[in-house]
Amino acid sequence: MVSVTRLSIDVSRSVDESDLTPAETGILNLLAEGRCTPAYVATELAVGANTARKTLDGLRELGLVSKPYRGLYELRLENPERADSSKYRTTETLLIDVPFEDDEFTPSERGVLNLLSEGRAIPAYLAQELGVTQECVKDRLRDLTRLGLVRKVHRGLYELDTNRRA
CATH class of the missing domain: 1.10.10.10 (Winged helix-like DNA-binding domain superfamily/Winged helix DNA-binding domain)
Structure with missing residues (x-):
């Protein structure tokens, strides 16, 4: 397992960083980089896939992690701008800045x-x-x-x- 001593992100005031296990801290740091699957977490932290999934679900119960889709986890952001009222998105939204027409x-x-x-x-x-x-x-x-x-x-x-x- 990767040894992680400090979180690179701020966590909710309801959770004391010292109460988190090294695996939980490692997972939160990975999620700070972007959404993750349990398989990705398991590979990056050298833990079993079951351990990764259970730890992700535990962090979800603490309100630190959300699950936008089955098998996909992300940090739970307290940003109201991210809330999307529509179930599906349009494919015709503005294109991000890419070097093509x-x-x-x-x-x-x-x-x-x-x-x-x-x-x-x-x-x-x-x-x-x-x-x-x-x-x-x-x-x-x-x-x-x-x-x-x-x-x-x-x-x-x-x-x-x-x-x-x-």
Whole structure:
């Protein structure tokens, strides 16, 4: 297991940092970097997948972590601007700043890029949010990865590739 002594983020006042285990602290630090799956947490912290899942669920019960989709966890943010009243998002939202022309992307590609601009995601979550099939999302992710705009963080977990140089 990775030894983590301090949190790199502020936690809720209802939880004392000294009450957190090293695994919980490590998970919170990973989540500070972006959404995670239990498999990703297990790999990064060298713990079992079951331990990662149980610890994530424990942090969820403490109100520190939320689960936007099955198998996908994120820090629980107390930011009301993040609250989304609609169940599904449009694929036609404004495109994030990428070095290509807007018309070079399909609506589903723009939707994937916009959702990934909010944080890491898994194909099933992206498909649900965009109202398209997982196969469609996987195809778009493959294309966007080839363009260097998206990178695979771990098995089934994707994020925007911020290391891309224009």
